[in-house]
Amino acid sequence: MNQASMNPAPAATAATAGIRRTVFGSSVVGRRSLLGAAAALSGAALTGCIGSGGGSPKPVASGAKNANAPLTLQIAFSEPKVRDALLTVVKEFPGPKTTVNAVASEQFRAQLSTYLTSATPPDVIGWLAGSVARDYAKQGLLLDVSDMWTGDGVCANFSPALKALSSTEDGKQIFIPTSYYWWSIFYRKSAFKGWGVEPPTTWDDFIKLCNTLKKKGINPLTNGIGSTPWMASGWFDYLNLRINGAPYHRELLAGEHSFTDPQVVKVMQEYKRILPYFDPNMTSYDNQTAVTPLVQKKAAMFLTGSFISTAVPKSVVDDLDFFSVPTIDPSIASAEEAPTDGYMASAKAPNPTGAKELMAYLAKPDPQQKYIELSASATIPTSPDVDTSNFSPMVKKGLALLDKTKEITQFFNRDSSDELQLTADKALTRFIDHPDELTSILKDWQKSAEKVWKS
Known part of the structure; x- marks a missing residue:
């Protein structure tokens, strides 16, 4: 068995502060x-x-x-x-x-x-x-x-x-x-219980749940797209997976389809449908501070990665639960984002x-x-x-979710590139601000994407 001996770190410089070997x-x-x-x-x-x-x-x-x-x-x-x-x-x-x-x-x-x-x-x-x-x-x-x-x-x-x-x-x-x-829609169990609602199993039920919560004066969804605009891609990815499927999603990000395709328009129309349910302050949150309204029970749900457990107070971790983005088209094979x-x-x-x-x-x-x-x-x-007996119930549930899914995708930039992610950031944040400009937004997105694919 190999052994490792530890030497003191060399003096730090601006370029190598803390770096050791x-x-x-x-x-x-x-x-x-x-x-x-x-x-x-x-x-x-x-x-x-x-x-x-x-x-x-x-x-x-x-x-x-x-x-x-x-x-x-x-x-x-x-x-x-x-x-x-x-x-x-x-x-x-x-x-x-x-x-x-x-x-x-x-x-x-x-x-x-x-x-x-x-x-x-x-x-x-x-x-x-x-x-x-x-x-x-x-x-x-x-x-x-x-x-x-x-x-x-x-x-x-x-x-x-x-x-x-x-x-x-x-x-x-x-x-x-x-x-x-894994990525999923996270929520607080005590909040759902107090509001008298349950996790939805279909997309129509999800929309009904959002309407119910909004009538109660609760923002159904939170997100953080301020300094982390890539968070807007989470909903794009999942809606594309649920409407068009994982193979099409990968092909789109690889440049085999256009962002102006009718399939993408359908995705964006569904995205537009849920825009009224987001916390209006999401442009001032980043991916971590977006948990604040969830913790305070001012927002109900957050589509994010399981890293949310490190962003909420320890007292809230055991109150977290999640459900997968519900099926939209039953003919489309299940897929989950799992970097x-x-x-x-x-x-x-x-x-x-x-x-x-x-x-x-x-x-x-x-x-x-x-x-x-x-x-x-x-x-x-x-x-x-791996022996998962000591894992938390939420992690066990996440493992079961990924074990049964038919397809695993990553995240927008991991399935494409960091350069293409920048085009998505610009297009999706503009769309959130001006959803009625969808046609021109998709045309501009395609032009920007073509430059990335050709580079």
Whole structure:
């Protein structure tokens, strides 16, 4: 079993404040990260040891095909509790010595292509499932890990939805998911009881519930689109999933359909239908402060990620419950937004055998469970064999929701790109302010999206 020794952090600079580096089985220490705005709040995103700052990671000199050669794991960084959870888990990896390099999230994003196109890339990279991983696979930059999804492979009993999420268009698997979290409509149980209402099971019932609450002087919905305009995409995603289905949603974000299509118009018309039910102050809230009216029972429901449990007071956590966005078209297969994190290996990994061994270890039930328990995050395991008996009732319910859904999507930017997310932010916030300008808004959105897709 590898051991990690902890060296003092080097003097901080403006560019590398707090950054440290860890080598398991050798000598340096670091931390892991939450990648993406929504995941950063939940603790469900990738976490890892903090690297030395700028530039590409220094490769570990090793024989290219030596299965015992040292490994390099490249990730981003965030807070200490999540970092320490990963350090403990990787320290117990019984395989080759593993150097964990990490840099700040934005730097990591900017350098990701450099890592993968380097002549000596890191063996394993912590990242997000979805479109970006598929794009790199199309370029031949990712290791095919299909064998880990079949037979007695570590992912063989993972859900079909997770397998589809980790696959290329031609059916090869190039990603190993290790944690995810869910989006749903959250509410306070005591509030619903006091108002004499129940969670809806159909879309018509949901609209009726909103009308009932509004008549009681309660804002049915809260949201935070002030400094976090991407939150407006949550409703766009779910309405598109419920009206047009997950395949169309992915294709739309990939540029295979137009934002002016009749299908998108139908989505936006349904979005327009629920606009009167939102807290009128949502443009002054961000994704965290939007919980305030929910906590105060001035707003009833919030479509958000399970990271809401870290944003409300501890006294409110046990009063939280949720229901999935109700079905709109029964012919459309069920789908849920579940931002998923895990690992991918470089096609040119110096030690491909060791890379698979490390990813297999991180995907096993015991390491997944230990990471979740130590990090105390709102994430849930991807392995169905993790002992969930000590998980909270709400997390167990979230796990059951994702286990039974037919399709798993990520979030707008994870299923497309950060650049396309900016076009959505502009279009959807404008739509919320001026819903009667829908036609021109969709035309402008399509023009902006085409620039992103062509770049």
